[in-house]
Amino acid sequence: MSEHRSGPVRNEAARQAILEAAASLFEEHGYDRLTMEGIAARAHTGKQTIYRWWRSKGDLVADCLLEGLILPDQLIPPSTGDVRADLAVWLERIFGLLQDSRGEGLLRSLVAAAAGNADVGRRLRNSLWANSSLIERLRAAAETGELPADLPLPEVSEALLGAVILRALGREAADPEAVDRLLTVVLGVR
């Protein structure tokens, strides 16, 4: 490579250290008790370095989530061969996260960050269309014939995730019956 490397490489290492510090502090203390000072201390960097890349705590946590550093296991749908049951488990897990104070602040902060920052919003959206674990699970179901081959998967994903966001904004729990009704609507499998 002809480009000068030490700068970008060092930057990327610092950026990664900040993301990992934020993710580990989030796991330990939850969103509400996360501070830029605490993240800077854990990452052995200055607050100014954090603000070079992220405008707010919400933007930074959004990146942790989008890069799979926070809650990665809970956000991947299971894959047992029964897509409707798998998505029910996945939705109940996500709605369960919204019930605990850690997860609740998390999703709302992601939405607030996306509302205030076009770049976060676009990446949130791109993560849905292109490479999300939800789309992968849906694609596998369409390939095995569990879902109609002509079902437009990006819109299925959009409708499911949109409903999750609305529930999070409305601070309302979803019981298993509500999850079942949502899947009836979105998968068209009754």
Added chain:
Amino acid sequence: MSEHRSGPVRNEAARQAILEAAASLFEEHGYDRLTMEGIAARAHTGKQTIYRWWRSKGDLVADCLLEGLILPDQLIPPSTGDVRADLAVWLERIFGLLQDSRGEGLLRSLVAAAAGNADVGRRLRNSLWANSSLIERLRAAAETGELPADLPLPEVSEALLGAVILRALGREAADPEAVDRLLTVVLGVR
């Protein structure tokens, strides 16, 4: 009534004047140029009075929208007897609003207000479940047999509005084909 009336009545008049001032200034100048000072001047009140009821411009505009003072006509689905065509018109109108700078800031500010304020979030959600014009349009279609009688309408509404919010957060336009795919998913009518 035995309660002392002048206080609540005067309060309600002031509250209404503020909502109407905010709505008319929004129509004239758009969301981004709306200020608490301008609203107070138009409503012949003080800024402190506004802050007694609303924490932020976003919260106030959210109330204008939820009370039907902003964009009421665009937000009501047409009712021609063809529910799929009606919802396509309605969605294209909403996505069109998201393309113009006035409407774009509006929906995102509503979402940000709901993310930051549990009360706004709950009312946003309640307006979907109980008395929204979208639910009414869906209910009419279920009654005439245009939609399956067992289709759970609150979840249809949730999926549609959730998809709209995700598109708004992603700053992405929806072409007529995307609207059509979304309706295929959510109405199950192909």
